[in-house]
Amino acid sequence: MPNDYPPADLDLVSGAESDSDSLRALFRPRSVAVVGASRDPGKIGGRIFRYVRDRGYPGPVYPISAGTEPVQGAEPLPSLDALPSPADLVFVVVPARHVPEAVSAAADRGCGACVVVSSGFAESGPEGKVLQEEIEAIARATDLRILGPNCMGIMNPRIGLYGTFMSALDEVPLPPGNVALVSQSGAFATHAALLLRNRGLDLSLWCTTGNECDVDVADGIACAARDEDTEVIVAYLEGCRDLEKLDASLAVAAETRKPIVVLKAGRSAPGAEAARAHTAAEAGDDARFDGVFRRSGAYRARSIEELVDVTRACAANAFPNGRRVGLMSISGGVGVIMADDAVRAGLDVAPMPAAVESELKALLPFAAARNPIDCTAQAFNDWSLFDRFLDATVRRGGYDSIVLFLATVGANPAVMDPLMDRLEAARAARPDRVMALSLIIDDERRGRLERAGFLVFEDPSRAVNTVAALAHIGDHLFRR
Amino acid sequence: MPNDYPPADLDLVSGAESDSDSLRALFRPRSVAVVGASRDPGKIGGRIFRYVRDRGYPGPVYPISAGTEPVQGAEPLPSLDALPSPADLVFVVVPARHVPEAVSAAADRGCGACVVVSSGFAESGPEGKVLQEEIEAIARATDLRILGPNCMGIMNPRIGLYGTFMSALDEVPLPPGNVALVSQSGAFATHAALLLRNRGLDLSLWCTTGNECDVDVADGIACAARDEDTEVIVAYLEGCRDLEKLDASLAVAAETRKPIVVLKAGRSAPGAEAARAHTAAEAGDDARFDGVFRRSGAYRARSIEELVDVTRACAANAFPNGRRVGLMSISGGVGVIMADDAVRAGLDVAPMPAAVESELKALLPFAAARNPIDCTAQAFNDWSLFDRFLDATVRRGGYDSIVLFLATVGANPAVMDPLMDRLEAARAARPDRVMALSLIIDDERRGRLERAGFLVFEDPSRAVNTVAALAHIGDHLFRR
Numbered sequence: 001m002p003n004d005y006p007p008a009d010l011d012l013v014s015g016a017e018s019d020s021d022s023l024r025a026l027f028r029p030r031s032v033a034v035v036g037a038s039r040d041p042g043k044i045g046g047r048i049f050r051y052v053r054d055r056g057y058p059g060p061v062y063p064i065s066a067g068t069e070p071v072q073g074a075e076p077l078p079s080l081d082a083l084p085s086p087a088d089l090v091f092v093v094v095p096a097r098h099v100p101e102a103v104s105a106a107a108d109r110g111c112g113a114c115v116v117v118s119s120g121f122a123e124s125g126p127e128g129k130v131l132q133e134e135i136e137a138i139a140r141a142t143d144l145r146i147l148g149p150n151c152m153g154i155m156n157p158r159i160g161l162y163g164t165f166m167s168a169l170d171e172v173p174l175p176p177g178n179v180a181l182v183s184q185s186g187a188f189a190t191h192a193a194l195l196l197r198n199r200g201l202d203l204s205l206w207c208t209t210g211n212e213c214d215v216d217v218a219d220g221i222a223c224a225a226r227d228e229d230t231e232v233i234v235a236y237l238e239g240c241r242d243l244e245k246l247d248a249s250l251a252v253a254a255e256t257r258k259p260i261v262v263l264k265a266g267r268s269a270p271g272a273e274a275a276r277a278h279t280a281a282e283a284g285d286d287a288r289f290d291g292v293f294r295r296s297g298a299y300r301a302r303s304i305e306e307l308v309d310v311t312r313a314c315a316a317n318a319f320p321n322g323r324r325v326g327l328m329s330i331s332g333g334v335g336v337i338m339a340d341d342a343v344r345a346g347l348d349v350a351p352m353p354a355a356v357e358s359e360l361k362a363l364l365p366f367a368a369a370r371n372p373i374d375c376t377a378q379a380f381n382d383w384s385l386f387d388r389f390l391d392a393t394v395r396r397g398g399y400d401s402i403v404l405f406l407a408t409v410g411a412n413p414a415v416m417d418p419l420m421d422r423l424e425a426a427r428a429a430r431p432d433r434v435m436a437l438s439l440i441i442d443d444e445r446r447g448r449l450e451r452a453g454f455l456v457f458e459d460p461s462r463a464v465n466t467v468a469a470l471a472h473i474g475d476h477l478f479r480r
Numbered sequence: 481m482p483n484d485y486p487p488a489d490l491d492l493v494s495g496a497e498s499d500s501d502s503l504r505a506l507f508r509p510r511s512v513a514v515v516g517a518s519r520d521p522g523k524i525g526g527r528i529f530r531y532v533r534d535r536g537y538p539g540p541v542y543p544i545s546a547g548t549e550p551v552q553g554a555e556p557l558p559s560l561d562a563l564p565s566p567a568d569l570v571f572v573v574v575p576a577r578h579v580p581e582a583v584s585a586a587a588d589r590g591c592g593a594c595v596v597v598s599s600g601f602a603e604s605g606p607e608g609k610v611l612q613e614e615i616e617a618i619a620r621a622t623d624l625r626i627l628g629p630n631c632m633g634i635m636n637p638r639i640g641l642y643g644t645f646m647s648a649l650d651e652v653p654l655p656p657g658n659v660a661l662v663s664q665s666g667a668f669a670t671h672a673a674l675l676l677r678n679r680g681l682d683l684s685l686w687c688t689t690g691n692e693c694d695v696d697v698a699d700g701i702a703c704a705a706r707d708e709d710t711e712v713i714v715a716y717l718e719g720c721r722d723l724e725k726l727d728a729s730l731a732v733a734a735e736t737r738k739p740i741v742v743l744k745a746g747r748s749a750p751g752a753e754a755a756r757a758h759t760a761a762e763a764g765d766d767a768r769f770d771g772v773f774r775r776s777g778a779y780r781a782r783s784i785e786e787l788v789d790v791t792r793a794c795a796a797n798a799f800p801n802g803r804r805v806g807l808m809s810i811s812g813g814v815g816v817i818m819a820d821d822a823v824r825a826g827l828d829v830a831p832m833p834a835a836v837e838s839e840l841k842a843l844l845p846f847a848a849a850r851n852p853i854d855c856t857a858q859a860f861n862d863w864s865l866f867d868r869f870l871d872a873t874v875r876r877g878g879y880d881s882i883v884l885f886l887a888t889v890g891a892n893p894a895v896m897d898p899l900m901d902r903l904e905a906a907r908a909a910r911p912d913r914v915m916a917l918s919l920i921i922d923d924e925r926r927g928r929l930e931r932a933g934f935l936v937f938e939d940p941s942r943a944v945n946t947v948a949a950l951a952h953i954g955d956h957l958f959r960r
Contacts, residue, residue, distance in 0.1 A: 150846070333758060372754045
């Protein structure tokens, strides 16, 4: 599916600060070559060429391919030597055994960076390991930077650079946005990109590092931290050869006050073994990763779903000032569940001030008014009750964040319509509070609540966990 | 929203075995009275009367209300004494201080059961506690059974009995189904019922127990276990005054081979305190509950979302024969995540037989073929590769269950269409295996995959966790 946003302009490609950055050629190339560009637009080498050429990238894109038949309408060049000038960025899509030769040619030609998508390197056994060492040596000995091997490429949607073979691009446009996604795993990055897109979040950068013979997740995080348009950084990693470098990159992100949400896999023995087979990564000592993430305030998600929830909440760019959470519901039962979740996630379910509690109990004796607060469904028979309970929770309890469980009320317009107005007013009156709602609701009303500044969830445990993640992140980024 | 299924027939109300059951009058009443039936169809007492009368319940429904003005078109009776014969089931919707009198009148009149929805009992303080003790004493001294107080009522959709004030009923029909939902919390039960409905599951019974002065969650579970139409039992509890009784009810369910999915809240200190304020429940020693659930094979969910996932999977009525899980993906990264999840959830990520592993590695050297299995996106360029990998995972690995991660492939019809046929064939060839898919997919294709017998999830961790829950349940129900 072609993008419907305007083509990028080459000025974007050469930003001021970017020229000193050795990764500029990778993220903001002035020209691109595809070694192994295929005539078949469905094959990997055909797709990368097609996506880079046809999606608004403003620089020249050269197919390097044997033979004289046009490559998807373009005249092929026989080798990198035939380029009019060295390409900034070279995609390498040839069988593993030919990769060292192609990478070496790119270095000799003075190109800036290679993206090696081919598999069959250290992840596949001793022979592949030798091949990987060869290209690693080239990266070390020259100015050429290498992304991969065994990766899915790179995207910088702002400059129309879709340097990947992700087939979902044929169906789903990925317009520019503010989330940087840096991942060892390509398919993880693909899946996460689509999940984020489905939830209204788009990408500032997308970078898959695969076997990391040179450029690694830490490099990607550092780039994203320095990138003006990036507001949230999402990272997936299986291993890390240089924890100190990772630590330093996370510190850069923390200094620039960019939230980082990370998923580090390979905790279990079969997980660690799978990581070795996948990107030749050593999963390492899980506790050491925990320590590195904790120091920088990076939030470690336990699943892709949680990672998307937290990223989405971070993109709203509101963080609680502390860990005190007010839990309000129309169902004591779910209040109990939310209290359990909040405690487990490290939030403080602080009691309502005693005077307020007494006042609420006097209004509605069978309500719960301590925290969790339960106004019961009675509050929808008498709106003044609801207003008093909501005001107490939002304003008088002194809570840094509020989670409000409304069960199935969203399915009942007679109740939901007057409730929407009240929620919007409460939200507007307290812009400094983080407010999450949990309810079953249609997309239109959900959108309206989100635009008003609520985080909206169906599941109350996910609402509480996400607020806890925001408190954790905010605690590190804004109050140290 | 009125139901569009035909009205029930009174034969259903008086089943053969049911007459000996002291809870027959509660779950299958031959007649109903509503004490406090309101002329206002939107008020609690107006809604219960309306829902019971207007949704297909075939027996007589009497409004008991002061005054002579019609109650929603029906002639009110001044008291239970004015009934032509004792009502089987009496809903009590009057302020707490009048409840003992109403319950006592029901007992004197020879009614079978009362549902007390009113709040203001033990959950609200010492005065309410005294009121609750009064009605509890009536239940002990007479044949009258009491559900509540402080509950949201009861539903038996097969006989059109919608005895609740859940306002969502105005919008959402709740037709009969095969899941029994027994909950201390009414709003939890409402929320869960709608979530299940949204995922295609309907209710055989729905029972909220509130403060449990007489009928408790254990009674509801025992009824559901003996109920012919119930295939899965879902329970929510905050406390339990008689753990031995709960244990016995769970054992009945286990004997009848009905899976039980339970959420027990109140683990944390504020959660336990909230439970006290909500249903006057003592959350008790959490480890003792764990022990009771473990003994019967009840699966303890940690969130409503997980409870719904597992219930839905149980309703498909296929359980793995063991804990060996085959994890296959087109992305090594997500394979690593799934392996971590599987180990954490107690599944056995057993390696592929060595001969099969070698064979697969020979086919595709950069694939992972041990477990997790990663056929890489290459398999979609050459379907024979995919077929071999899938066959190995489904058939040759000897796995009891299979989880297949397909990332964003669902968004690409050119790949998804040939894939659908292959998946359906694999599913049909191995009906004895539990197979879960994780992918981003549209509703239509999702429906087709579900009809073919796959469990379908967007998030891979939820897929793995649900399969682990099925293995846990199956292990207890079918192999002890």
